[in-house]
Amino acid sequence: MEMLVFGTRGYPVILFPTSMGRYYQNKDFGLIDSVRWFVDNGLVKIYCPDSIDTQSWYNKSIHPADKARTHMAYDNMLHNEVVPWAMHETGVGKVAVAGCSFGGYHAGNYAFKHPEQVGHLFSMGGAFNIKMFTGNYYDDNIFYNNPVDYLPGSNNPALWHMNIILGTSEHDICKGYNYDLSNILNQKHINHWLDVRPFARHDWPIWKEMFPHYLSTIK
Template identity: 60%
Template structure:
């Protein structure tokens, strides 16, 4: 399994960003880390190993960028609306510096986005904001309401990064072409958020699969089962 390390000075963030890439060909997947996670998290936690077969056989090429959660949603040292502003910069970085690279390297016109827990939020939010550039969304135990991270503050930056709020009013035709998988479980702390998002998608008649598994906590063991299963479905 080929592995590549990239480090560059982001012109958007004005700081260094690191990323691991796994594979030699195939549909690109941008895999977001969990809360405050680093670019090597998916490798260290075994998530990359769980889909080794897909990578080695050239079905997928997985891009694992850093998060900047410590500068955005989890940054309690700045005022709440500044957190949303910083996340907008991250969204721009993913679109212009990660996604564009992935599409260029693989020759595909769209990518898949995926993530566990808060990574599921990042994947869903990016997919719903840029559906014309996304083929599929894989969220494993994702959370989709960002308002808890902004201490009651609210403006357009919060609204347009909060899928629970903006998705009902989003009529981009590309949304109806997305392949959407929402993985959760009966013991998942994010079960209700997945049910709520599924209800919004159902009301908009957007096809998706809400996969509710039994007796699995919000943790890596169930995500290691989900990820290869979902890739096999796609």
Template identity: 60%
Template structure:
């Protein structure tokens, strides 16, 4: 499997963001790491190897992006207002720099986004905020209410990065083109979060697949079985 290490300079973040890219061609999927994870986490934990056949056959090209969670949502040393503003800069990096680069490189109008656990939040938050840039969204054991990270602080910036808040007020037709997967399991600590998000999408008439698996825990064995299954079905 072809692997490339990239340092992408972001003007919004004023620094290089590191990535690992897998595959020479195929439909692009931007893959977010879990809590405080780095760009190489998906490789180290077997998630990339789980989709090796789909990448080697040219169906997908996977972009494993670095996070800045330690400077945003998990920066407990920082005033919550500034944590959120740091995430806003990360979102601008994705929206204005990285995703247009990926779309151009792969010659597509929209991309796929995916992630496990906190990466599932990132994937859903980006897709729901920017449906014009996303055709496929896969969240595996994600949670969708970010308010526990803001220590009681709440403003429009929190609202527009909190899917359980802003999605009930969105227009469902904006997501009619998007294939959405919410993957969870009976033993998943995020089971209730996925059911809640599914109910919100149902209320808005947004088609999606809520996949609740059997007795498996919120961990990599579950996600390594989910990821190839979902990618094999959504294209």
């Protein structure tokens, strides 16, 4: 697993790439530069792991059960290796998770599955329902990686102590996913901010406005 790391100290941020993106995507598209002040001043240390979307959810050549199993291996790697290492390096007891578009799914899914490790969730244009990749097939691995399915029944107390920001925009193709997830959080009385930006589309310019704003909420 390849990964880029930015910064030397500060709150650890796990930043996922968009659909089928690589570990260098957030750097190449300017998202890292948008928060350079936070990095240079030692407020955050950003970890950009690679994705395996082409081998999991976006892999049309394998059965949906294998897509889910492949993603579970990725989740286990994050849970047992990347996140503990980020906490160890920074001396911070939790991490922030963030991502744009399908990276928002990865951030949200990880946060809701492992809230005891996550202090902040920043999703920008995220989608939180992976049934579009699984057709009519359904099993436990799909259920427990589909936030809109498992979150209503989750009662981990750490969920109520997380700083959750769902960023979307007026013309975001994923806006509906954010409203759906916000409704679930409201029903559970989990505090969060549904940030709907006017006029903007599902693209990097608005995400580069959101990300520094969201990092500024880390206490």
